[in-house]
Amino acid sequence: MSPEIRTLDETDVADWVRALHTGFHLAPSVTDEEVAARRAAYDLARTRGAFDQGRCVATFRSMPRELTVPGGAFLAASAITNVSVTATHRRRGLASRLMAADLADAKERGEAVAILVAAEYPIYGRFGFGPATWVADWEVDLPRAALDPRYAGPDDGGRVDLVGVDEVRKAGPALHDRVRALTPGAIDRTPGWWEIATGERVFASQPWTEPFFAMHRDAAGEVQGLVAYTTVDHPWPGKLPRVDAKVRQLIAATPAAEQALWRFLLSLDWVTRLDTNHRAPDDVLPLLLGDPRAARTETLADFMWLRVLDVPVALSARTYGGAPTRLVLDVRDTAGLAGGRFVLETDAAGAGRCTPSTAADEPELTLDVADLGCLYLGDESVSRLAALGRVAEDRPGAVRAADALFRTARRPWCPDVF
CATH class of the missing domain: 3.40.630.30 (Gcn5-related N-acetyltransferase (GNAT))
Known part of the structure; x- marks a missing residue:
């Protein structure tokens, strides 16, 4: 049976x-x-x-x-x-x-959508999911990074302080809510997430090592960033320091806080190697180094996959680039959950409205629901998918118009495994 x-x-x-x-x-x-x-x-x-x-x-x-x-x-x-x-x-x-x-x-x-982090690439496309965000992991060789050794903290009146878990539990959730509103691809964190991240809840199968926490406050004293990191001290050959630092999480609500936290990590005494963990592929970190080649890419891979379940709701929720546009999409979905023909209309402010089309609307772009998932958060190029034959251009110029609509200035990023 x-x-x-x-x-x-x-x-x-x-x-x-x-x-x-x-x-x-x-x-x-x-x-x-x-x-x-x-x-x-x-x-x-x-x-x-x-x-x-x-x-x-x-x-x-x-x-x-x-x-x-x-x-x-x-x-x-x-x-x-x-x-x-x-x-x-x-x-x-x-x-x-x-x-x-x-x-x-x-x-x-x-x-309106389903999301997941795929352990293996080939599995989830057949269920209508497409990779919607990617991550990069860098390993920074600090002796080669050509850093300014005189860095002693922010010069704009802000400060970075080491803090304990109680302060993280108090200030972290509100900070993250601000950060996620600025970060396409981010998801909310539950109270249980913070309990696990601060050691309040520990599973025997997932041992917890307490990290160092550092918090950035601006000149007005408002919390603008948080980093958690661990260190490993190796034997020192020839009395030369050899300590590794690994980032567990780094979130920042302002560019100043983000740069201050990275510079803090890059200036830790004795640390010769910094593992950034999963970051957005266009993170600013390498460009903070005097020699960006010192940030060696260890991972560049798909991360969060997305499956659209309600096309009108999903496409109406986000904003768009380019000039005001009307685009007819023919979405194919073999599972029968989200397929159909839809009209996406955008205005000069970037607001979008998506509705089922009428029988008179001829399709301008035809694509699978999994490829719509790739495009939805702005990470993928319509032109690239069209070159692969995964998007069909039914009206000349529709691919170029769709590229202007969907792409975003910065790549989306999901900071969390779930």
């Missing part, structure tokens, strides 16, 4: 967590404390499993999130996570069945 797909009840949680551990190559045993913590944190109505003869063999979960879109609006999104299939049950369509059930529920709830 085919495994049963269903949402969880209270008695399923321990078995589901064991299956998750197995799928993610963690220790197969789970503690009662972890089961209790996950049961308290999860919405069981949005947590699914595949069960074969009473044993959980696949896991899937989604969460409500707000996604920042170009222009600063927050869009209701279904954030998908904890997707796993036990090795003994692969290639049986379990992930497809779990995804189909969750996407249908998300559309019914009115969540």
Whole structure:
């Protein structure tokens, strides 16, 4: 018999967590404390499993999130996570069945898009997802960075101070709410996120090491930025310092705060290598160095994938560039969730309005819903997808007009794994 797909009840949680551990190559045993913590944190109505003869063999979960879109609006999104299939049950369509059930529920709830972080690239395109944000990780070789050794903090009246977890818990959430409003691709952080990030909640399978926290305040004393980082001290060959620093998170509400926090990290005594962790691919960091080549790119990869579930709501939520435009889009969706023909109209201020088209409207661009996901936050080029044959130009000039509409001045960025 085919495994049963269903949402969880209270008695399923321990078995589901064991299956998750197995799928993610963690220790197969789970503690009662972890089961209790996950049961308290999860919405069981949005947590699914595949069960074969009473044993959980696949896991899937989604969460409500707000996604920042170009222009600063927050869009209701279904954030998908904890997707796993036990090795003994692969290639049986379990992930497809779990995804189909969750996407249908998300559309019914009115969540205009679904988002996820893909562990493997080839999996999610077939479900209508496209890579919507990318990340870069740099490893900075500080001895080669040609830094100004005299840096002693901001010269605009602001300051950077080391702070404790209590201050982070107090000021961090409000700061992040300001930052995410400025960052297309960012999502909201729950109280539980801050509990984990500050060590208030720890899972046995995810040990927590307390980082250093540094906070930037401007000349008026307002918190404008926050960084968390860890250090590792290696043996010093020939008495030469060799300390690594790794950024866990760095958020800033102003360019001055962002630069001050980077300069603080770059000027840490004894540190010879700085790992930036996931940043936007067009982050300012390399250009802060006297020699940008000292920031070696360790990772440049897709990160957050997006699947449109409601085309009119999603396209009406964001703002656009270029001149006022009317564009007819023919969106193909084999799953039947978001396909159709739509009219996107924008005004001189960049506001957009998307509605279903009439039968008289001829398509000007034809594309798959997954490619609409690639374009939605402004990261991808319509022209590049057209060159690949993934966007069809049904009216001459439509590709150029769409490129002007969708692209953004800075690349979107999702700071958080979820």
